[in-house]
Amino acid sequence: MQILLFPEAEALGLQKLVWCQKLFSRVPWHAWVELVMPYYKSTIGRDTVCCPLDAMLRIHFVQRYLGLSDPAMACTLKTQALVRRLVGLPENEHVVPDESAITELRRVLELHRLTEDDLDSAGMLSRA
Numbered sequence: 807m808q809i810l811l812f813p814e815a816e817a818l819g820l821q822k823l824v825w826c827q828k829l830f831s832r833v834p835w836h837a838w839v840e841l842v843m844p845y846y847k848s849t850i851g852r853d854t855v856c857c858p859l860d861a862m863l864r865i866h867f868v869q870r871y872l873g874l875s876d877p878a879m880a881c882t883l884k885t886q887a888l889v890r891r892l893v894g895l896p897e898n899e900h901v902v903p904d905e906s907a908i909t910e911l912r913r914v915l916e917l918h919r920l921t922e923d924d925l926d927s928a929g930m931l932s933r934a
Contacts, residue, residue, distance in 0.1 A: 864893035880905040
């Protein structure tokens with residue numbers, strides 16, 4: 807897997823971020839949050855930074871779309887205000903989810919078959 811880091815991939819990354827933002831309209835965020843929340847609640851309170859679940863799901867979506875590893879996504883969130891804004895985190899906030907929080911959400915999604923691929927195969931994503 808190629809690790810895509812900003813600013814090395816700025817030109818490609820910006821184009822992908824714009825396209826990713828357009829894809830956000832396909833995702834039923836409220837329904838996805840409701841599906842994941844019971845499983846995600848059990849992970850809150852561990853030694854990781856807690857962010858709202860909808861922001862964590864957007865982080866997961868952007869990470870998958872850009873093909874980033876968990877460490878690369880954590881690094882991107884720390885260094886790129888544009889990405890923080892895209893996923894719904896305040897630009898000036900210095901507290902962002904770390905690698906372990908990102909990994910834990912992915913583990914929960916995969917374990918309970920709640921990834922965007924699973925939603926798509928279940929017909930929960932719009933075709934717009």
